[in-house]
Amino acid sequence: MNRRFALAVALVALLAAGAGCLGYATGGGEVTNETLDAEPPREYDFDADRDAVFELSTDARYTVVYDLSGRDELRLYRQTPYAGDQPLEFEAFRYRYPDGEVVTGSEFRARGGEVDRTPDETWIRLADDMEGGKVAFSGAGSPRRFTSLAYVEGSYAVTLPPGFSTDFPLVGHVSPRSYEVETVGDRDRIVWEEVTGSIVVQAYRETDLTVFGGILAVAVLVAVVGTLRFKRQLEELRERRREMGVGVYDDEDDDGFL
The missing domain is CATH 1.20.5 (Single alpha-helices involved in coiled-coils or other helix-helix interfaces)
Structure with missing residues (x-):
């Protein structure tokens, strides 16, 4: 019985090791041009004057625009309690040059930019002539509880869907606490002048x-x-x-x- 148990444990370990090696050998799965070139759920706010600008919606899709001024790459990952870091998945990638030209993911790659996924993270790397631009993409995220790591340090903004708020403390929560709330039309926008770790927005429909x-x-x-x-x-x-x-x-x- 002990010998059979030992053989079973060894077989499981061998399969796990093989799967891990295969993952690293294949680069953790390719991000296809079809995924990158998908149509965004709404127009990206490239003109915002923040380092990171999120827009949440009731369709459980968020959009984000990152200002990469002074950076030539962006590491995107999500932390899990048991599996460690995992690559952040997204679609509808767009890059805007400082002069205002916007290109799709496949065009970004054709011009020397890179979007690569490993078992631990997704990397966005700019070509030499892309300094000072902005990247945008869309991902899955609920407005009732939205979390994100601060992949770039600086000022952040999160715009809630119409009719949502964080004012009532029992069901609304915002972190970090050093934030302000602006009213933009019929929507609340949460803004931070400086974020270095992560953000959490727990909102409710009024x-x-x-x-x-x-x-x-x-x-x-x-x-x-x-x-x-x-x-x-x-x-x-x-x-x-x-x-x-x-x-x-x-x-x-x-x-x-x-």
């Missing part, structure tokens, strides 16, 4: 507060009814013990009995 208030009211009502019912049952029990003469005194505390 109409959800009515539902939340109703649930809270029902919970309070259930608690009150339960308390009154317990007191009534306790009083009935005390009355029966008094009738039986089993150690119940008139001056004992109302909340206990002997």
Whole structure:
């Protein structure tokens, strides 16, 4: 039995090692031009004056624009509790030159830029003549709880979908705490002047507060009814013990009995 168990463990280890080596040998999976050239869910805000600009939507797709001034590459990854760093997946890649020209992912590659994926991260590398531009792409992310690492240091902005807010502390949360909220049309925009670690935005639809208030009211009502019912049952029990003469005194505390 011990020999069979040892052989099984060795086989699993061999398969895992083989899978890991294969992953590194193949570069963790190619990011295809079709993925990069996909149509964005909405227009990218290349004109924003922040280092990173996110726009969230109710279709669970976010868009982001990163200013790469002073940088020639960008490492994108997500942290997982058990599998370590994993490459960030995205689509609808666009690059805008400082003069305003916007190119797709395949054009970006044709002009010397690189978008490569390894088992641990996705790399965006600029060609020599691309200094000072901006990159944009789209990915999966819910406005109810959106998180992102700060892949570039500097100022950040996150625009919520119409009708969403973070004001109510029980259901809304923003980190880092040094932020301000601007109103842009019918939308809230959360802005930070400096971010170095990560951002977390937990938002709610303002109409959800009515539902939340109703649930809270029902919970309070259930608690009150339960308390009154317990007191009534306790009083009935005390009355029966008094009738039986089993150690119940008139001056004992109302909340206990002997």
